[in-house]
Amino acid sequence: MKKKILIRIGSLRHGGAEKVLVTFLQNLPKDKYEIDLLLNLYSGKYLAEIPSWINVLYLNKGEMITTNRLQDLPVKAFRVLYQKILKMFPSLLYQFILKEKKYDIEFAAIHGMRDEILNSPLKLSKKIVWIHNDLKKTEFHNYTEEEFRKFFGFDKIMVISEKIEKDFKILAINEKEKQKIVRIYNPLDTEEILLKSEVGSQKLEVENLKNEVAVFVSVGTVFPQKGFDRLLKVHKQLLDEGLEHKILILGDGYDFENIKRLKEELEVSETATLLGFIDNPYPYFKKADFYILSSRYEGFPTVLFEALTLKKKIIATDVSGVREMLVDGKLGLIVENSEAGIYEGMKQALQNAESFKDYEQNLEDYKMPFNLKNSVSTIIKIIDDL
Structure with missing residues (x-):
C-alpha cells in the first residue's frame, strides 16, 4: 500500500529551498507514494514543475503581496488572518481542506512550518522537518535554545550542512535525539544546470556582459539576507578607487525596490544591473568572470553548487555551508562576512x-559529492524506515 505523505511549504516562488523540494519531488518514484503538497500561497515559478501525480492544495491563491499599498491591504490582511486561524485551530484545516485524510508522514519542507506540522491533530503520523538555514544567526533571534529544542519533537530532523548538524547535536540531550539528526546534501541536478547554461548563451543582450572589464554576477532572492546592499556599496568604493568592473544581480524579492533605490543613490546605474527574476540564470553565470556570494547568512547556499558546477571563479562570504562547499577555500576565495x-x-x-x-x-579535477541520486535515495530511505 502507498504511504500517504503531507508536505507543507509557504509557496513555490524562486528560492533555494523551493528549488530543492521540486527537484526532490521530480525524482521520486510515482507508484510508491501518495503525496499532498499543501502551500500557504498558490504562487511561484516552480508550480509548473511539480509532477502531475502530486496533489497540490493551497490556503490562498495569487501573487505574493510585498507592498503596503492601500488597495492591497484588505487581501493581505485576509490572508494573514485566515492562515493564523488555521494555525491556531488545525482541526479546521484537517477537516475542511485536507478532508480528514490520515497521513503516514507529515513533512515540514522548511523550518518555518515547524509548528504547523508539530501541532497536527494526527498524533500517529511520523513527522520530518527539513532545515535549510543557520538558525543560530541573529536574523533568527527568536530561536533561543528553548525554540531549538522544539525541533526534537520531530521524528527526523534533516539538515543541509555540517555547521547546522553540529548546532543541533550540541542541543541533543541523549543518543535518541542525536539519532534524529541527519545531514543530507541538497538534491540538485548537475546535468540540468550544464544543459541550461548553453541555452541562448549567444543571445545575452546585457550591456554588463560585454567583457571589456571584469563582470561579477550574483544570484538570489532579493532580501537583506543576501547582502546585495553591501555588494553595491563595495562596487561603488572600488569604482571610486579607479578599479573598473561591472555587477550583475539576478533575482527578485521584497527588497528589490530598496536595492534599486540604493543603486541610484550610489550613482552606479551605468555599471550595476538589476535584472530581476530570470527563469534561466545559468547562461549569465557562464558569461560572467566571477561569481560572488555576498550573503549575511545561509544554510547551505544552493547557488554555490550551481557556480561550482559551471566551474566559476568564486568569492564567498564565510557563512554556513561555504567552507564545506568550497573545501576550506580550495575551490574559491572565502572572505570575512562583512563589507570589508x-x-x-x-x-x-x-x-x-x-x-x-x-x-x-x-x-x-574536483568531483563533487553533491549527488542527486544519492540525496534522493537517502531521503526515500528515511521516509520508508519511519
Missing part, C-alpha cells in the same frame, strides 16, 4: 586575477 571582506575579495580579483588560477585548477 567583500571589498578585499573583489579587490584581489580585480588587481590580482592570477591568484584565482589555483581555484580554477582545483575545480577542473
Whole structure:
C-alpha cells in the first residue's frame, strides 16, 4: 500500500529551498507514494514543475503581496488572518481542506512550518522537518535554545550542512535525539544546470556582459539576507578607487525596490544591473568572470553548487555551508562576512586575477559529492524506515 505523505511549504516562488523540494519531488518514484503538497500561497515559478501525480492544495491563491499599498491591504490582511486561524485551530484545516485524510508522514519542507506540522491533530503520523538555514544567526533571534529544542519533537530532523548538524547535536540531550539528526546534501541536478547554461548563451543582450572589464554576477532572492546592499556599496568604493568592473544581480524579492533605490543613490546605474527574476540564470553565470556570494547568512547556499558546477571563479562570504562547499577555500576565495571582506575579495580579483588560477585548477579535477541520486535515495530511505 502507498504511504500517504503531507508536505507543507509557504509557496513555490524562486528560492533555494523551493528549488530543492521540486527537484526532490521530480525524482521520486510515482507508484510508491501518495503525496499532498499543501502551500500557504498558490504562487511561484516552480508550480509548473511539480509532477502531475502530486496533489497540490493551497490556503490562498495569487501573487505574493510585498507592498503596503492601500488597495492591497484588505487581501493581505485576509490572508494573514485566515492562515493564523488555521494555525491556531488545525482541526479546521484537517477537516475542511485536507478532508480528514490520515497521513503516514507529515513533512515540514522548511523550518518555518515547524509548528504547523508539530501541532497536527494526527498524533500517529511520523513527522520530518527539513532545515535549510543557520538558525543560530541573529536574523533568527527568536530561536533561543528553548525554540531549538522544539525541533526534537520531530521524528527526523534533516539538515543541509555540517555547521547546522553540529548546532543541533550540541542541543541533543541523549543518543535518541542525536539519532534524529541527519545531514543530507541538497538534491540538485548537475546535468540540468550544464544543459541550461548553453541555452541562448549567444543571445545575452546585457550591456554588463560585454567583457571589456571584469563582470561579477550574483544570484538570489532579493532580501537583506543576501547582502546585495553591501555588494553595491563595495562596487561603488572600488569604482571610486579607479578599479573598473561591472555587477550583475539576478533575482527578485521584497527588497528589490530598496536595492534599486540604493543603486541610484550610489550613482552606479551605468555599471550595476538589476535584472530581476530570470527563469534561466545559468547562461549569465557562464558569461560572467566571477561569481560572488555576498550573503549575511545561509544554510547551505544552493547557488554555490550551481557556480561550482559551471566551474566559476568564486568569492564567498564565510557563512554556513561555504567552507564545506568550497573545501576550506580550495575551490574559491572565502572572505570575512562583512563589507570589508567583500571589498578585499573583489579587490584581489580585480588587481590580482592570477591568484584565482589555483581555484580554477582545483575545480577542473574536483568531483563533487553533491549527488542527486544519492540525496534522493537517502531521503526515500528515511521516509520508508519511519
